[in-house]
Amino acid sequence: MQTVTSLDPLRSALEALRRDGTLALVPTMGALHEGHLALVRAARDRARHVIVSIFVNPRQFGVNEDLSRYPRQLERDSALLAAEGVSLLWAPSVEAMYPTGYGTEISVAGVSEGLCGAARPGHFDGVATVVAKLFNQVRPDTALFGEKDWQQLAVIRRMARDLDLVAPAADAIIGVATVREVDGLALSSRNAYLSPEQRAQAAALPREMDRAIAALRSGAEQAVVLAGLVGGLIAAGFASVDYAELREAESLAPATPLAAVPTRLFVAARIGGTRLIDNKPV
Numbered sequence: 001m002q003t004v005t006s007l008d009p010l011r012s013a014l015e016a017l018r019r020d021g022t023l024a025l026v027p028t029m030g031a032l033h034e035g036h037l038a039l040v041r042a043a044r045d046r047a048r049h050v051i052v053s054i055f056v057n058p059r060q061f062g063v064n065e066d067l068s069r070y071p072r073q074l075e076r077d078s079a080l081l082a083a084e085g086v087s088l089l090w091a092p093s094v095e096a097m098y099p100t101g102y103g104t105e106i107s108v109a110g111v112s113e114g115l116c117g118a119a120r121p122g123h124f125d126g127v128a129t130v131v132a133k134l135f136n137q138v139r140p141d142t143a144l145f146g147e148k149d150w151q152q153l154a155v156i157r158r159m160a161r162d163l164d165l166v167a168p169a170a171d172a173i174i175g176v177a178t179v180r181e182v183d184g185l186a187l188s189s190r191n192a193y194l195s196p197e198q199r200a201q202a203a204a205l206p207r208e209m210d211r212a213i214a215a216l217r218s219g220a221e222q223a224v225v226l227a228g229l230v231g232g233l234i235a236a237g238f239a240s241v242d243y244a245e246l247r248e249a250e251s252l253a254p255a256t257p258l259a260a261v262p263t264r265l266f267v268a269a270r271i272g273g274t275r276l277i278d279n280k281p282v
């Protein structure tokens with residue numbers, strides 16, 4: 001596996017790989033876990049070469065968020081990726097990604113509003129901007145993202161469609177199912193922040209979501225079910241709930257269980273200083 005940290009060597013390395021076959025990109029912020037490795041394995045099934053980027057993107061963190069303490073473990077991540085048969089690790093510095101005087105930002109209306117867009121102002125502008133840059137830098141045939149960040153996936157697909165991106169086209173942006181611990185907690189790099197007690201309490205998130213989904217499916221009133229979900233999380237030890245909402249799966253418009261299109265339940269909740277998100281089909 002080659003590791004590249006600046007743009008010129010990236011371009012020549014990619015030229016050589018592209019001559020040999022198709023490229024799949026897995027963008028990450030590192031601190032890799034089994035969820036990321038599932039993306040890498042799915043990428044391997046779709047392309048001759050897998051490129052993984054590791055870049056903790058400052059533009060997607062708010063002022064009071066965890067940029068400085070976000071886990072950085074490049075050596076360990078690099079060994080994991082090499083063992084998975086990744087062809088190239090793209091690990092630019094902040095200066096390589098955003099040179100002095102950088103001034104362009106991409107903002108995606110609609111799908112980036114509400115849910116995490118409301119709770120984390122500017123977050124999806126930062127995500128769209130860095131992902132557009134990664135797409136331009138790598139020009140992959142396909143790109144893979146985790147469904148745990150469902151709204152992020154929707155934002156990226158909308159951006160690709162709106163900007164007529166050809167590499168990858170919107171339909172070549174693949175969502176990969178969330179990987180979960182045995183107790184149902186979705187894997188996330190932020191789970192590393194949880195104390196053992198908080199980690200045990202965090203299992204209430206998928207459990208209360210499953211309970212709410214079963215109630216919605218059996219016809220219980222939506223407002224009552226969602227209030228019960230919030231109450232259940234607080235009782236289990238969560239400090240607060242940013243949102244617990246039912247949305248259309250594709251447009252992310254507010255939904256009811258009777259919607260004619262697929263719907264999903266989206267929740268973001270805080271335990272100690274850690275914010276966890278999850279979503280599941282209703």
Ligand code: PAF
Pocket residue numbers: 027028029055057060127130131149152
């Ligand atoms: O999901 C992530 O890890 C990040 O938001 C992404 C897509 C790599 C952009 O920085």
